[in-house]
Amino acid sequence: MSSFWSLTLATLVKDIRLEWRTKDALNSMLFFSLLVVVIFSFSFDPYAEQSREIAGGLVWVAFLFASIVALNQTWARELRNQVLDGYRISPAPANALFLAKAVGNFIFVLLLEALMTPLFIVFYNLRALGPAWQLIPVGVLGTWALVVNGTFFAALSVRTRSREIMLPLLLFPISIPAIQGMVEATRILLAGDGSARFWIVLLLTYDVVFTTACLGLFGTILHAE
Amino acid sequence: MKRLFSILSFLTAVLLIYGLYQALVAAPTERTMGDVQRIFYYHVPSAWTAFCLFFTNLFASIAYLIWKNAKADALAVASAEVGVVFCTIVLITGPIWARPVWGIWWTWDIRLTTTLVLWLIYVAYLMLRRFSDTAQTPVLAAVLAIFGALDVPLVYFSIWFFRTQHPQPVMGKGGSLAPPMLYAFLMNLLAFTLFGIMVCWSRYRLELLRREVEAAHAMESLVGAETSAKASLPLSRSAR
Numbered sequence: 001m002s003s004f005w006s007l008t009l010a011t012l013v014k015d016i017r018l019e020w021r022t023k024d025a026l027n028s029m030l031f032f033s034l035l036v037v038v039i040f041s042f043s044f045d046p047y048a049e050q051s052r053e054i055a056g057g058l059v060w061v062a063f064l065f066a067s068i069v070a071l072n073q074t075w076a077r078e079l080r081n082q083v084l085d086g087y088r089i090s091p092a093p094a095n096a097l098f099l100a101k102a103v104g105n106f107i108f109v110l111l112l113e114a115l116m117t118p119l120f121i122v123f124y125n126l127r128a129l130g131p132a133w134q135l136i137p138v139g140v141l142g143t144w145a146l147v148v149n150g151t152f153f154a155a156l157s158v159r160t161r162s163r164e165i166m167l168p169l170l171l172f173p174i175s176i177p178a179i180q181g182m183v184e185a186t187r188i189l190l191a192g193d194g195s196a197r198f199w200i201v202l203l204l205t206y207d208v209v210f211t212t213a214c215l216g217l218f219g220t221i222l223h224a225e
Numbered sequence: 226m227k228r229l230f231s232i233l234s235f236l237t238a239v240l241l242i243y244g245l246y247q248a249l250v251a252a253p254t255e256r257t258m259g260d261v262q263r264i265f266y267y268h269v270p271s272a273w274t275a276f277c278l279f280f281t282n283l284f285a286s287i288a289y290l291i292w293k294n295a296k297a298d299a300l301a302v303a304s305a306e307v308g309v310v311f312c313t314i315v316l317i318t319g320p321i322w323a324r325p326v327w328g329i330w331w332t333w334d335i336r337l338t339t340t341l342v343l344w345l346i347y348v349a350y351l352m353l354r355r356f357s358d359t360a361q362t363p364v365l366a367a368v369l370a371i372f373g374a375l376d377v378p379l380v381y382f383s384i385w386f387f388r389t390q391h392p393q394p395v396m397g398k399g400g401s402l403a404p405p406m407l408y409a410f411l412m413n414l415l416a417f418t419l420f421g422i423m424v425c426w427s428r429y430r431l432e433l434l435r436r437e438v439e440a441a442h443a444m445e446s447l448v449g450a451e452t453s454a455k456a457s458l459p460l461s462r463s464a465r
Contacts (some may be wrong), residue, residue: 116353152372162356170349173342205379
């Protein structure tokens with residue numbers, strides 16, 4: 001195993017261990033998305049047909065908002081004790097650090113989704129009319145789309161004043177096509193009208209384009225003076 | 226340079242007045258839409274100018290990342306700000322036209338949505354610049370501009386999948402636009418492009434001046450601190 005991957009793995013294991021001991025991000029994400037589910041169902045009070053149409057939007061908006069919690073603390077955690085400065089002067093490749101952080105967030109948000117999806121199904125009486133297995137690639141690609149840019153923009157916004165507010169302001173406009181892809185694909189699969197192929201390809205393109213961009217520009221962000 | 230600026234400013238003013246006359250008086254009234262069609266002479270040139278400015282911003286951002294040239298960054302600030310203003314004009318004049326012609330203020334059509342998302346990205350860009358006042362700001366902003374540029378084609382394709390309602394561009398297909406209308410349009414296009422360049426240029430010069438003043442202030446306070454430190458320490462002074 002080359003040093004790049006062992007560095008990535010070391011940082012990833014460290015982050016997961018930190019999260020496992022406190023469970024700060026996971027608990028707050030879970031409770032936050034639970035609140036969103038409850039508040040949405042009070043605001044709309046949908047019946048089964050309608051909920052198929054709107055559930056895709058609700059689910060992804062809830063996950064998007066909740067994932068901000070994990071994303072915000074990604075780099076804020078490293079500010080204490082000047083850990084980020086330590087990373088900067090260390091000879092370790094910047095992209096190893098970025099990949100570790102992105103994969104870590106990916107795992108946290110996937111875990112959140114795995115735990116929250118049954119609750120959504122119960123509260124909104126969901127039953128997919130289309131090929132439900134396709135929801136898995138949509139979920140995985142969509143989550144990576146949110147998380148890879150989210151991790152990147154968190155590194156960007158950690159350098160600004162009021163960074164907690166800055167992250168969604170930067171992330172949401174850029175994420176619009178990804179969100180549209182996730183929401184439309186989920187709606188099509190739940191309501192069973194047509195094929196979600198275009199949207200899955202769109203998500204895949206988005207992921208490839210922005211993963212490349214993040215890896216290409218992360219060093220610039222980390223070492224910006 | 227200053228001479229050129231004055232001459233071009235004068236030319237822009239003349240062209241804008243002439244363009245206004247052409248658009249409101251000289252150009253014939255459109256048969257089905259009526260006078261509301263005249264907004265087209267402002268809507269499309271504004272959109273063109275905004276897109277040109279956003280392209281300028283992208284190239285200035287890339288140039289900044291490569292050469293770390295402060296002038297490129299000043300140009301990026303200027304073009305983003307002025308571009309947002311022109312883009313806002315587009316987003317305001319569009320619905321004013323759409324309400325009587327389409328019967329709706331807004332629709333999630335391909336060009337409307339792409340323009341709106343572009344506007345959102347550049348507002349985020351300006352907010353980032355506002356919320357971050359360290360020396361790293363230019364780098365962060367330049368990176369965001371590149372991300373925005375990557376995003377726009379994806380937005381375009383995602384909306385393209387739905388059918389579009391916006392009128393197709395009328396110039397490309399060999400002129401379904403009447404010649405006097407085309408003339409008025411081209412005059413306004415020229416006037417608005419020049420206007421955009423002039424405003425952007427002024428903003429660029431202002432930005433350079435602002436930075437000069439800031440640097441001078443920083444220098445002054447450094448020198449001031451040094452002399453006051455010397456004054457408050459008479460011992461060190463006498464020792465000299």
